[in-house]
Amino acid sequence: MKTVADATDPDWLTLDEATAAGALEVTEVNEAGSVPALRVVNKGDRAVFLLDSEELVGAKQNRILNTSVLIAAGQTI
Numbered sequence: 001m002k003t004v005a006d007a008t009d010p011d012w013l014t015l016d017e018a019t020a021a022g023a024l025e026v027t028e029v030n031e032a033g034s035v036p037a038l039r040v041v042n043k044g045d046r047a048v049f050l051l052d053s054e055e056l057v058g059a060k061q062n063r064i065l066n067t068s069v070l071i072a073a074g075q076t077i
């Protein structure tokens with residue numbers, strides 16, 4: 001059985017890690033914006049894990065995630 005000490009780092013970054021590294025860009029889907037939708041660009045070379053209930057900052061207004069999302073490296077969602 002593996003212990004916590006045996007575990008390796010996951011092959012993804014957290015929201016805070018990706019934001020600090022400048023790898024994540026959060027914008028509106030268009031100039032007018034849409035409250036239930038955002039565009040998130042992962043400019044990094046590792047996936048980014050966004051956890052349900054985290055706050056996304058960087059658009060016209062902040063949003064709270066209502067689901068967890070894994071964004072592959074170099075992808076836009």
